[in-house]
Amino acid sequence: MSAFEELVRARRDVRHFLTDGLDEEEVDRLLALAHSAPSVGLSQPWRFVRIASAALRERLAAHVDDQVARAGEIYKGEEDRLYRSLKLHGLREAPVLFAVYCDEGTETGHRLGAITMPEARRYSCVMAIHTIWLAARTQGIGMGWVSILDPATVDTMLGVPENWRCLGLLCLGYPTSEEAAPELERRGWEHRIDWRSTVVSR
């Protein structure tokens, strides 16, 4: 298991990107591999919206900045100062940007597994995202998943079909540095807890 363990432990949520472009064949390879992620009933409900327009990218970045500021209203004092100093996305620098959606209306998979827990389809999309995250890391490419946003606003900006559900924005590019620990831990926001504390028996 060790090469995979190393990969999992080396993966970071990246917010500091070089602006150097990515090889488009590499990007295609990441998307193709994501398509081998598990999906409930083989529904393959992930949909990727590549943000090609610079104007659209800037509107998305401005929207996220606004949402980050609003979400931060719950913090006071030292926590507020620390929150404001965190860089939470690389939407303006990352050379490749995707919005990820779940097609909640897909007939692929014939609704198997989507009746009792409809969220299972969204969970399938999460595993496609995670596949890209890990695969990118094997190539030295960093990814950041941006979820501080208002899905309805982003849906309107992107003009997606009505039954698509937004999972967030993915920033991809080469990171400015390799880090051994999560940025939120290095900055003193939160630390990693003992995994044993998350397991109980019944």
Place this chain on the structure above:
Amino acid sequence: MSAFEELVRARRDVRHFLTDGLDEEEVDRLLALAHSAPSVGLSQPWRFVRIASAALRERLAAHVDDQVARAGEIYKGEEDRLYRSLKLHGLREAPVLFAVYCDEGTETGHRLGAITMPEARRYSCVMAIHTIWLAARTQGIGMGWVSILDPATVDTMLGVPENWRCLGLLCLGYPTSEEAAPELERRGWEHRIDWRSTVVSR
């Protein structure tokens, strides 16, 4: 990327297990690695409930059988016949069984990223599950994620805290066979679509 690509493509949703036990140190190693999955705000909200009681296992299996039958009421004719012939879980055979939960009330991570899209915490748990799935596969261990269940019923059976949200049941064990294609494709339920059909540009 190729070793990781191979791993992703070889992973299957397993429903046919040998009853041979797993090494408990191996199981701990999987859980420990899952703890390095990405989590929003470093909230680490995954909670694993190990099903140790044989009686509880049988109650869960009977519940899922019932939910599978109910969910199948939408199918007619040939589709109904095919649905009834599918084996959708290995809850009675798999030597290791977990329920996976998201602690929606955790203060770890100080709610960063959990205000605008609270589902991001559940998505973090999905990546922990996916980490176990892939790590298990590197050791020849198969996993099946069972999500055809009623979360409220399972919560009551397991007596979990009120703000824990159920993501499903994980069956782990050695598979009876290695398969190159998804079982739902081999059985003619659904086929893999072209990944390019899932990408659009804006």
